[in-house]
Amino acid sequence: xxxxxxxxxxxxxxxxxxxxxxxxxxxxxxxxxxxxxxxxxxxxxxxxxxxxxxxxxxxxxxxxxxxxxxxxxxxxxxxxxxxxxxxxxxxxxxxxxxxxxxxxxxxxxxxxxxxxxxxxxxxxxxxxxxxxxxxxxxxxxxxxxxxxxxxxxxxxxxxxxxxxxxxxxxxxxxxxxxxxxxxxxxxxxxxxxxxxxxxxxxxxxxxxxxxxxxxxxxxxxxxxxxxxxxxxxxxxxxxx
Numbered sequence: 001x002x003x004x005x006x007x008x009x010x011x012x013x014x015x016x017x018x019x020x021x022x023x024x025x026x027x028x029x030x031x032x033x034x035x036x037x038x039x040x041x042x043x044x045x046x047x048x049x050x051x052x053x054x055x056x057x058x059x060x061x062x063x064x065x066x067x068x069x070x071x072x073x074x075x076x077x078x079x080x081x082x083x084x085x086x087x088x089x090x091x092x093x094x095x096x097x098x099x100x101x102x103x104x105x106x107x108x109x110x111x112x113x114x115x116x117x118x119x120x121x122x123x124x125x126x127x128x129x130x131x132x133x134x135x136x137x138x139x140x141x142x143x144x145x146x147x148x149x150x151x152x153x154x155x156x157x158x159x160x161x162x163x164x165x166x167x168x169x170x171x172x173x174x175x176x177x178x179x180x181x182x183x184x185x186x187x188x189x190x191x192x193x194x195x196x197x198x199x200x201x202x203x204x205x206x207x208x209x210x211x212x213x214x215x216x217x218x219x220x221x222x223x224x225x226x227x228x229x230x231x232x233x234x235x236x237x238x239x240x
Contacts, residue, residue, distance in 0.1 A: 001216050002222065003221045004033060004035065005034060005036065005070075006037065006200045007035075007037035007070065008039050008098055008159065009036060009037060010193070011024055013049040014048055014049065021038060034227075036199065038069060068238050070238070074097075075126075076101075077102075081120020096128050098127070111139045114138045121154075122148055130145075130149075130156050132161075132169075133176055136167065142179055147179070149183070150183065150185055155186050156188075158190075159190055160189065161192040173205070174211075177208065181218070184218065189206065
């Protein structure tokens with residue numbers, strides 16, 4: 001199995017990241033990717049960009065150095081399942097949105113509180129995917145949430161970076177992937193790269209998915225055709 005696009009990456013607009021938009025595209029090209037999603041943190045992150053960053057993404061070229069650029073955001077999940085304070089008009093250019101827990105916006109709480117927040121996100125039409133749900137600090141009722149993803153058009157991210165930086169994530173990601181396989185929920189495999197040299201670095205995640213026999217047809221960024229079909233189903237024609 002391989003990926004052809006990395007849909008969760010960050011630029012220096014999130015100041016704990018280290019590469020520009022052009023550099024991230026260069027990193028994607030070096031990995032042989034056809035597309036990259038730039039998903040800087042929402043403005044509730046202490047060093048996240050102002051909402052104008054998102055409202056102005058229309059000026060980005062669709063293709064940089066042969067790599068298709070997808071305009072995105074990583075929403076911060078707040079208590080109760082609220083997302084970042086951002087005007088709807090500022091989100092108009094967004095083409096792919098993840099929603100993730102971060103301690104600065106939602107201190108780890110109870111399994112019930114995390115599940116309640118994720119259920120609220122299920123109902124939020126602005127969100128495409130759950131970001132790094134394998135984070136052990138945010139235990140939730142995995143089967144309850146995963147089993148309902150298809151009903152709400154949600155994708156589940158397997159975040160390869162979590163394997164290295166979030167203790168216990170491999171076990172959680174494996175359990176989540178098994179549930180996605182059981183319920184036929186599409187996934188996206190991402191690097192969560194904060195620097196160009198890590199774009200497309202998803203070997204840890206791919207190894208785990210191969211170990212459990214995860215079906216490639218459920219990985220939306222495993223081929224150009226699947227990636228194109230996913231975005232076409234949402235009215236976006238990337239590869240024309």
